[in-house]
């Protein structure tokens with residue numbers, strides 16, 4: 001699914017629009033769980049032992065995010081999706097880390113927007129939950145940038 005095919009993202013979504021947007025976030029959280037489970041167990045090479053442990057930790061945190069988002073969708077009387085976004089696979093550790101980095105970057109961008117939208121709707125408990133999640137996504141991004149030996153990428157709005 002490319003970005004243009006997704007739900008339009010209004011400044012002040014209706015309840016139904018927020019349900020749809022959160023379902024896109026949930027599909028991305030499921031993708032992250034799967035990617036971190038598989039990558040953490042298949043990264044090969046002594047130099048990646050440390051980062052594999054880090055990715056395993058991320059997998060657990062992404063599962064926690066999925067549970068939190070599903071709970072918010074249920075609170076809005078929506079039905080949580082069961083379909084993850086597609087997970088790319090590679091046998092090259094650098095590719096795996098780059099896929100994760102790009103996904104985290106996109107996830108942070110989306111949650112920034114979602115926080116603004118939740119506040120515009122007066123859904124402050126939702127924005128509070130999203131703030132906790134985004135703090136962990138930023139740590140994930142930094143961990144991946146460190147593993148790749150690059151600066152943490154700037155997130156444009």
Ligand SMILES: [Fe+2]
Nearest residue numbers: 029032062065
């Ligand atoms: Fe997440």
Ligand SMILES: [Fe+2]
Nearest residue numbers: 032104137140
């Ligand atoms: Fe993450």
